[in-house]
Amino acid sequence: MRYSKNIWHPCSQMKDYETFKPLHIVRASGCYLELANGKKIIDATSSWWCKSLGHQHPRLKAALLQQADRFEHVIFANTTNDKIIALSNKLTSLMPSLKKVFYAGDGSCAVEIAMKMSLHARKILQEPQRKKFITLSNAYHGETVGAMSVSDLGLYSEPYTAMLFDTVVISSIPYVSHQNAALWSNCDAYWEQIEKQLLPWAETATAILVEPILQGAGGMKIYSQDFLKRLRAWASLHHVHLIADEIMTGIGRTGKMLACEHAGIEPDFLCLGKGLTSGWMSFSAVLTMETIYDLFYDDYETGKSFLHSHTFSGHALGAAIAFEVLAIMEEEKLCERAVLLGAHMYESMLAVANETGQLTNVRGIGAMVAADLVSADPSRRLGYEVFQKAVDLGALLRPLGNTIYWLLPLNAEMGVVDELRGITIGAIASLVPSLRRRGARSEQE
Amino acid sequence: MRYSKNIWHPCSQMKDYETFKPLHIVRASGCYLELANGKKIIDATSSWWCKSLGHQHPRLKAALLQQADRFEHVIFANTTNDKIIALSNKLTSLMPSLKKVFYAGDGSCAVEIAMKMSLHARKILQEPQRKKFITLSNAYHGETVGAMSVSDLGLYSEPYTAMLFDTVVISSIPYVSHQNAALWSNCDAYWEQIEKQLLPWAETATAILVEPILQGAGGMKIYSQDFLKRLRAWASLHHVHLIADEIMTGIGRTGKMLACEHAGIEPDFLCLGKGLTSGWMSFSAVLTMETIYDLFYDDYETGKSFLHSHTFSGHALGAAIAFEVLAIMEEEKLCERAVLLGAHMYESMLAVANETGQLTNVRGIGAMVAADLVSADPSRRLGYEVFQKAVDLGALLRPLGNTIYWLLPLNAEMGVVDELRGITIGAIASLVPSLRRRGARSEQE
Numbered sequence: 001m002r003y004s005k006n007i008w009h010p011c012s013q014m015k016d017y018e019t020f021k022p023l024h025i026v027r028a029s030g031c032y033l034e035l036a037n038g039k040k041i042i043d044a045t046s047s048w049w050c051k052s053l054g055h056q057h058p059r060l061k062a063a064l065l066q067q068a069d070r071f072e073h074v075i076f077a078n079t080t081n082d083k084i085i086a087l088s089n090k091l092t093s094l095m096p097s098l099k100k101v102f103y104a105g106d107g108s109c110a111v112e113i114a115m116k117m118s119l120h121a122r123k124i125l126q127e128p129q130r131k132k133f134i135t136l137s138n139a140y141h142g143e144t145v146g147a148m149s150v151s152d153l154g155l156y157s158e159p160y161t162a163m164l165f166d167t168v169v170i171s172s173i174p175y176v177s178h179q180n181a182a183l184w185s186n187c188d189a190y191w192e193q194i195e196k197q198l199l200p201w202a203e204t205a206t207a208i209l210v211e212p213i214l215q216g217a218g219g220m221k222i223y224s225q226d227f228l229k230r231l232r233a234w235a236s237l238h239h240v241h242l243i244a245d246e247i248m249t250g251i252g253r254t255g256k257m258l259a260c261e262h263a264g265i266e267p268d269f270l271c272l273g274k275g276l277t278s279g280w281m282s283f284s285a286v287l288t289m290e291t292i293y294d295l296f297y298d299d300y301e302t303g304k305s306f307l308h309s310h311t312f313s314g315h316a317l318g319a320a321i322a323f324e325v326l327a328i329m330e331e332e333k334l335c336e337r338a339v340l341l342g343a344h345m346y347e348s349m350l351a352v353a354n355e356t357g358q359l360t361n362v363r364g365i366g367a368m369v370a371a372d373l374v375s376a377d378p379s380r381r382l383g384y385e386v387f388q389k390a391v392d393l394g395a396l397l398r399p400l401g402n403t404i405y406w407l408l409p410l411n412a413e414m415g416v417v418d419e420l421r422g423i424t425i426g427a428i429a430s431l432v433p434s435l436r437r438r439g440a441r442s443e444q445e
Numbered sequence: 446m447r448y449s450k451n452i453w454h455p456c457s458q459m460k461d462y463e464t465f466k467p468l469h470i471v472r473a474s475g476c477y478l479e480l481a482n483g484k485k486i487i488d489a490t491s492s493w494w495c496k497s498l499g500h501q502h503p504r505l506k507a508a509l510l511q512q513a514d515r516f517e518h519v520i521f522a523n524t525t526n527d528k529i530i531a532l533s534n535k536l537t538s539l540m541p542s543l544k545k546v547f548y549a550g551d552g553s554c555a556v557e558i559a560m561k562m563s564l565h566a567r568k569i570l571q572e573p574q575r576k577k578f579i580t581l582s583n584a585y586h587g588e589t590v591g592a593m594s595v596s597d598l599g600l601y602s603e604p605y606t607a608m609l610f611d612t613v614v615i616s617s618i619p620y621v622s623h624q625n626a627a628l629w630s631n632c633d634a635y636w637e638q639i640e641k642q643l644l645p646w647a648e649t650a651t652a653i654l655v656e657p658i659l660q661g662a663g664g665m666k667i668y669s670q671d672f673l674k675r676l677r678a679w680a681s682l683h684h685v686h687l688i689a690d691e692i693m694t695g696i697g698r699t700g701k702m703l704a705c706e707h708a709g710i711e712p713d714f715l716c717l718g719k720g721l722t723s724g725w726m727s728f729s730a731v732l733t734m735e736t737i738y739d740l741f742y743d744d745y746e747t748g749k750s751f752l753h754s755h756t757f758s759g760h761a762l763g764a765a766i767a768f769e770v771l772a773i774m775e776e777e778k779l780c781e782r783a784v785l786l787g788a789h790m791y792e793s794m795l796a797v798a799n800e801t802g803q804l805t806n807v808r809g810i811g812a813m814v815a816a817d818l819v820s821a822d823p824s825r826r827l828g829y830e831v832f833q834k835a836v837d838l839g840a841l842l843r844p845l846g847n848t849i850y851w852l853l854p855l856n857a858e859m860g861v862v863d864e865l866r867g868i869t870i871g872a873i874a875s876l877v878p879s880l881r882r883r884g885a886r887s888e889q890e
Binding site: 028101298 | 449451452453454455456457458459460461462465467468469470471472473474478488490492493494495496500501506509510513515516517518519520521522523524525526527529530533534536537544545546547548550551552553554557560561564565568576588589590591592594600601603604605607608609610662718719724725726727728733738741742743744745748749750751752753754755756757758759760762763826829832841843
């Protein structure tokens with residue numbers, strides 16, 4: 001009855017909605033979504049990884065209202081305002097060499113702006129041969145044409161091949177489950193193989209794109225910080241830019257303000273989105289170095305201007321919220337909090353794995369844990385079955401294929417993790433007849 | 446002092462800001478921006494064409510607050526809510542055959558989603574040869590890689606060539622100044638030449654993209670409705686999709702709710718943004734036909750799902766505002782109002798042309814009028830000089846090169862037009878020594 005037949009939902013096979021109707025949301029608060037039927041369920045993946053301070057944060061609402069009383073948005077070419085200045089000061093204090101901010105709307109747009117700046121810089125530098133982008137296997141940088149071209153989506157991007165440009169994809173990434181893995185600190189065993197893949201492009205690459213430390217849509221994969229460090233060094237040596245897409249990892253998700261900090265490196269371009277406004281609205285930023293900015297800085301007649309004109313660049317409501325997000329992160333020490341929460345999440349996911357025997361490769365960093373279903377029956381959509389059962393049991397837990405993951409707000413109460421553990425055990429147990437009774441028991445814990 | 450050195454503004458040569466500091470906005474209301482120095486100036490282009498109901502509309506603010514009290518945003522895969530259902534019902538009532546809505550963040554993303562749907566449909570239809578996009582000369586569809594590939598930006602896109610795909614650009618567009626031009630109703634004289642350009646692609650094109658009736662960034666150019674009608678007929682005959690990018694033209698700008706209505710046609714895909722929320726935030730929509738949607742509707746295992754996953758798809762705050770925008774448009778009959786306002790704008794721009802003798806090709810439709818500076822000195826940036834002078838005189842009038850245009854909120858008072866006329870005369874007169882006294886006189890009118 002509630003289900004509108006005229007909506008085409010994102011990332012969905014709409015036929016699935018015949019048998020599993022969309023959840024009718026009426027309210028949301030903290031980690032919880034309230035449904036029209038009165039039920040409250042956990043938003044276990046922070047609404048596609050963006051609601052890093054949870055829903056309805058009172059300070060963020062207050063920041064929105066305060067700005068809404070002054071102005072909501074004014075063209076950001078040739079204008080400025082206190083809020084965007086304050087936000088820019090905060091953002092450019094995140095990393096010593098990232099001193100300039102360009103604002104955009106969504107994450108993929110931020111990635112494309114960084115890519116365009118890199119390529120445009122080559123023209124100004126008279127290095128026209130440098131036009132290749134390098135990306136990592138399992139990379140995801142968004143789904144507009146440019147962002148998709150540098151993503152490693154396999155079959156999913158196949159229908160769009162006619163629009164995509166060729167990208168170099170580096171494989172043999174040194175993945176780890178945890179920061180205590182030996183590979184985390186030393187990926188020597190992998191590096192030779194990786195460098196071999198990079199070297200042919202040393203003179204023709206303009207930039208390497210990475211999701212630092214944690215790859216999201218590609219399956220919540222964590223890789224060695226030493227790898228990122230070496231990648232940065234290699235890029236610097238060969239004058240290749242490093243673009244860090246921290247749209248998912250940034251603003252505390254991995255237990256550091258920026259995931260790049262794990263490797264102690266700074267990229268040439270840094271992209272922020274999602275958690276930047278704690279998912280209040282589409283608002284993104286590209287940070288870059290003064291040396292890049294300076295290339296474009298010249299008399300108008302020289303034709304070096306970067307003319308990208310995003311209607312909502314510098315959006316005042318978004319800026320007001322982002323400023324408050326950064327203030328809260330700082331005041332409430334939420335990076336440290338993410339580490340504590342994450343430790344409990346990791347232990348709890350291990351408990352789910354032990355209890356069900358259906359999970360492998362439990363991995364975690366900051367406030368993210370993931371594990372893969374040991375599929376006995378590849379003809380079944382096990383992740384989707386877990387998703388449906390979890391909703392029944394009280395959590396919106398939307399797996400990536402057969403990868404189950406939790407990505408709670410950084411300020412979630414520890415008790416939410418315990419609740420989620422029970423629900424996840426119950427949902428997984430329902431797949432396996434012999435586990436059903438144990439699963440039911442766990443729910444009551 | 447106020448100017449932040451760490452911001453890289455959009456669509457700007459930052460060196461220009463040395464001599465012309467960004468305007469420091471503190472408030473905005475209706476058609477006016479209030480600066481830190483206490484001055485109020487007219488937002489003559491509705492902040493890049495998005496603030497179609499002006500700044501700080503009380504009903505839109507109320508809609509924002511009401512939704513902000515419930516929830517700001519929840520992942521839109523597998524969820525729904527009353528507001529998005531209500532908005533979708535309104536949007537799918539705009540045109541009889543556009544019965545499905547997919548939501549996105551910004552305008553270029555909406556354009557790229559329509560393009561991806563078109564190309565993906567070809568794969569499902571087993572028409573792999575249909576992969577070419579056709580666009581019009583002077584087209585502008587956005588600046589992400591896909592949107593830029595189908596835009597006709599000339600030199601501006603040159604630095605990004607390595608990322609762009611080839612598009613067919615149709616020239617000899619039958620431009621008009623006004624709906625009373627003969628060409629408006631009959632473009633027979635142009636059609637043969639146009640059809641000749643289209644025909645080679647009849648079997649290999651997937652879609653034609655148009656900004657219906659009014660091309661924006663390409664220079665505020667108006668074209669024959671008969672041309673759009675014929676283009677639609679040609680596309681249907683050859684099974685080519687028509688993508689209407691109404692991001693700027695939609696929601697009343699041209700005096701019709703949708704610019705396509707001027708030609709009495711319906712596209713296969715319709716993209717809305719900007720005015721959809723009256724520029725309150727980045728929020729866009731792609732409407733399409735049931736027949737397109739049905740192609741993707743099948744069992745999950747068939748692999749036909751459209752998996753584009755925009756984090757902020759179906760954004761609840763944006764939906765609440767967009768719903769209210771559509772309600773206001775209807776209740777206050779703002780399309781009719783745009784026609785009345787536009788008539789006064791057109792007469793007033795003609796007066797500017799007469800008074801200054803510096804404008805040619807005065808043109809207008811709905812609440813948009815434009816004219817080109819008769820440049821006597823191509824080495825000067827005349828449009829930029831007019832812009833600077835206009836700010837002094839009281840209007841943020843940001844020309845496109847040497848094209849001066851007004852694009853006021855649809856609900857602007859007639860008096861604002863009169864004020865703008867005086868300012869524009871004064872700004873243009875300042876370029877030409879002999880006109881300065883007359884210009885000064887006009888300002889006092």
